[in-house]
Amino acid sequence: MSVAQTIEQRVKDSFTVEYFELLNESHQHAGPATESHFKLTVVAPEFEGLRLVQRHQKVYALIQELMQNGPLHALSLHLFSPEEWQKRGGEVAESPNCRGVGG
Numbered sequence: 001m002s003v004a005q006t007i008e009q010r011v012k013d014s015f016t017v018e019y020f021e022l023l024n025e026s027h028q029h030a031g032p033a034t035e036s037h038f039k040l041t042v043v044a045p046e047f048e049g050l051r052l053v054q055r056h057q058k059v060y061a062l063i064q065e066l067m068q069n070g071p072l073h074a075l076s077l078h079l080f081s082p083e084e085w086q087k088r089g090g091e092v093a094e095s096p097n098c099r100g101v102g103g
Contacts, residue, residue: 003038004035016045017044022041039092044079045081052079059075063075
């Protein structure tokens with residue numbers, strides 16, 4: 001199973017996902033790894049009332065071994081309750097290129 005498939009399965013098995021988007025942004029980063037950098041956007045009612053750090057902790061707990069022992073180097077998290085997502089109009093900021101790539 002690919003890194004992306006593993007992340008998707010674990011998130012969808014753990015939360016009541018109303019919106020899910022996982023973008024492989026490895027091409028925006030230096031190095032040869034093809035599944036090393038991802039941007040994850042999840043909308044789930046389980047995030048309601050949680051501080052940002054608590055939301056991140058819940059997701060990182062699901063993929064801890066991928067970051068420690070695998071090719072996953074970075075995961076940009078955008079985690080919202082349904083109400084927050086609606087207020088944002090379903091928009092998430094673009095990710096920047098890392099140093100050493102694109103100038």
